[in-house]
Amino acid sequence: MATLTGKKIIVVGGSSGIGFGVAAAALESGAEVAIVGRSADKLKAAEKRLAGAGRVKSIAADMANEEDVARLFKDAGAFDHLVATAGTPPPNYPIGEADMDFVRQFVDSKLIGAVMLAKHAVRTLKKGGSMTFTSGINKDRPPVPGGSVVSAIAGSFTYFARALALELAPTRVNIVSPGWVDTEMWDEIVGEAKAGYFDQMGARLPAGRVATPADVAPAYLYLMQNDFMTGETIHIDGGQRLV
Numbered sequence: 723m724a725t726l727t728g729k730k731i732i733v734v735g736g737s738s739g740i741g742f743g744v745a746a747a748a749l750e751s752g753a754e755v756a757i758v759g760r761s762a763d764k765l766k767a768a769e770k771r772l773a774g775a776g777r778v779k780s781i782a783a784d785m786a787n788e789e790d791v792a793r794l795f796k797d798a799g800a801f802d803h804l805v806a807t808a809g810t811p812p813p814n815y816p817i818g819e820a821d822m823d824f825v826r827q828f829v830d831s832k833l834i835g836a837v838m839l840a841k842h843a844v845r846t847l848k849k850g851g852s853m854t855f856t857s858g859i860n861k862d863r864p865p866v867p868g869g870s871v872v873s874a875i876a877g878s879f880t881y882f883a884r885a886l887a888l889e890l891a892p893t894r895v896n897i898v899s900p901g902w903v904d905t906e907m908w909d910e911i912v913g914e915a916k917a918g919y920f921d922q923m924g925a926r927l928p929a930g931r932v933a934t935p936a937d938v939a940p941a942y943l944y945l946m947q948n949d950f951m952t953g954e955t956i957h958i959d960g961g962q963r964l965v
């Protein structure tokens with residue numbers, strides 16, 4: 723497996739949740755990390771919490787905005803690996819009540835945003851590098867009702883990676899599909915009810931508990947480090963697809 727020591731990694735979504743966990747693990751492995759998100763304040767706070775010893779910087783950019791994405795890669799300079807975990811709570815209306823502005827906004831940031839990241843990343847991604855995007859359990863276990871949009875988007879990532887892995891070879895392109903992970907996104911979606919949801923899910927899961935960002939970060943590190951992994955989707959869900 724290739725080392726991450728001295729490698730430059732861009733983590734879009736690195737100011738919170740899964741992306742923060744990936745940034746922390748990459749720094750521990752000796753990488754240089756640029757964390758990206760929309761809020762400069764969140765980025766600064768995350769930078770402080772990451773024990774980066776001068777190896778972490780932050781870049782404020784909205785992946786749904788092409789000018790931002792172009793500037794992000796210009797600011798970051800040549801780099802080795804792109805990880806994208808960024809996302810916002812999905813639409814959860816029954817289909818007959820779908821708020822189409824919200825649906826478009828979600829598709830724009832999660833899917834079109836990933837396409838824009840790939841488009842601009844190829845210009846400065848070094849030979850031997852990789853891109854890793856994030857889908858999720860919602861494609862396998864859609865929330866009912868209201869899961870159709872998030873399920874469609876999450877499912878599309880597998881095929882996005884397969885096609886890009888061929889087009890961009892030898893650059894590798896992969897997907898991580900996590901089950902439930904205890905992140906700030908859940909605080910936003912269910913607030914104080916989070917502990918109850920997680921206790922119930924933990925009791926059902928073969929792993930016996932819901933994941934932390936530190937549990938899923940190694941899947942991203944593995945995909946960056948293993949030169950033979952491309953066009954693949956890794957599921958890391960504590961057995962959630964089985965129950």
Ligand SMILES: NC(=O)c1ccc[n+]([C@@H]2O[C@H](COP(=O)([O-])OP(=O)(O)OC[C@H]3O[C@@H](n4cnc5c(N)ncnc54)[C@H](OP(=O)(O)O)[C@@H]3O)[C@@H](O)[C@H]2O)c1
Pocket residue numbers: 734735736737738739740741758759760761762764783784785786807808809810831835856857858859860899900901902903904905906907908
């Ligand atoms: N947590 C789970 O249980 C779980 C399970 C499966 C899949 N996922 C997927 O994993 C992804 C990350 O989830 P998370 O739980 O880590 O969420 P999170 O804790 O809310 O973190 C989201 C990160 O993405 C950034 N972000 C959001 N929209 C952005 C945009 N348009 N441009 C740039 N950065 C943006 C946020 O910063 P700013 O707000 O400052 O932009 C933040 O750093 C989501 O797509 C989610 O659907 C999560």
